[in-house]
Amino acid sequence: MNFLSTLFLNFNKKNISFLTIFGLFSIGCHTALGQAPYDFNKLIDLSNSLNAARLKVEKDTSWHKMEVGANFNQGSFSPQWTGGGVSSIGIGVLFNALFEKKKGKNSWRNDLQTQYGFAKNEGQGSRKNMDRIFFDTKYNRDVSSKCALFANINFQSQFAGGFDYSLNADSVMIKRKVSRFAAPAYFTQSIGMEYKPADYFFLDLAPGAFRQTIVWDKNLYVNTPDQNNYGVAIGKRIHYELALMQIVANFNKDITKQMNLKFRYQLYSSLIDPSQIDSRLDASVTAKLNKYMNVNLSAILVYNEDQSANIQLAQGLNIGFLYSF
Known part of the structure; x- marks a missing residue:
């Protein structure tokens, strides 16, 4: 037994010495050739997207996308045109x-999302057909790979005055101003939890969101539907409202190489009257015809009893110039 033990120890010592010498020799050879002992760039092809994706680590990022667009449409008829128009x-x-x-x-x-457009029909003057200001800023603090705590500020309004056009009994065209910049406007502050399972979609849950409805022009109330003044008390400029829950779902994805789908749905349930739920859906589909031309179909669906007892719908189809950078 002693003989076997002595032989085993001598064998291990010889192997350890051999491995040590071999390792030092290898390092010396690499150093002599001017290379690091382990040059992973030589061992792994990082130009291969699959290998690069496996080795990719999460890091700080900064990203932006800006869009400038315009569209134009025109039609004219001579006095001799019998088809009418x-x-x-x-x-x-x-x-x-x-x-x-x-x-x-x-x-x-x-x-930030802004739109403005107008149409001018012969004998009717100019009338706006697009008008939107949307600004949303949000800070997130990750708690997991898909969930984060957030603080958010949102502002929505329009640029110019809006009018209700109607005919009186004498068939004389009249118009009534029903809106303008900051009349109405919606300013909302919220904190809550964000669920983001993919880069193109997130869902925000915000109990206790705080919203201010602003009607800065006190003279508009006589023209608003049912003289409700968008929920702001007559003679006041701001209506304060606390939510039992606000839910926001946001989706923005290129569903094909040439087509983008975007929507934002907002639900706001008041703490005073939880059954009174305000809903707003903004959706658009944009298809690129070439580098600078596109087709855009957009729609806004609103249900807010402070504005109207009916469901409101605004829809537009535009073909024009779009430049992204």
Whole structure:
């Protein structure tokens, strides 16, 4: 037994010495050739997207997308045109900007969407057919790979005055101003939990969201539906409202190489009257015809009893110039 033990120990010592010498020889050879002992760039083909994706680590990012667009439409008829018709011209412009920045567990997202357009029919003057201001800024703090705590501020309004056009008994065209900038406007602050299973979709849950409805022009109330003044008390400019729950679902994805689908749904349930639920859906599909031309179909669906007892729908189809950078 002693003989076997002595032989085993001598064998191990010889192997250890051999491995040590071999290792030092290998390191010396690599050093002599001017290479690191382990050059992974030589062992792994990082130009291969699959290998690169496996080795990719999460890091700080900064990303933005900006869009400038315009569309134009026109039609005219000579006095001799027997088929009937009204000459018209229409122009619309848009500017959108989306900025996202991530640093560690913290991220910041700013989203600005603006649209304005008008149409002019012969004998009727100019009338706006698009008008929207949307700004959303949000800070996130990750708690897991798919969930984060957030603080959010949102503002929505329009640029110019809006009018209700109708005919009186004498068939004389009249118009009543029913809106303008900051009349109405909606300013909302919220904190809550975000669920983001994919880069193109997130769902926000915000109990206790705080909203201010603003009607800065006190003279508008006589023209608003049912003289309800968008829920703001007559003689006041701001109505304060606390939510039992606010839910926001946001989707923005290129569903094909040439087509983008975007929607934002907002549900707001008041703490005073939880059964009174305000809903708003903004959706658009944009298809690129070439590098600078696109077709855009958009729709806004609103149900808000402070505005109207009916469901409101605004829809537009535009073909025009769009530049992204």
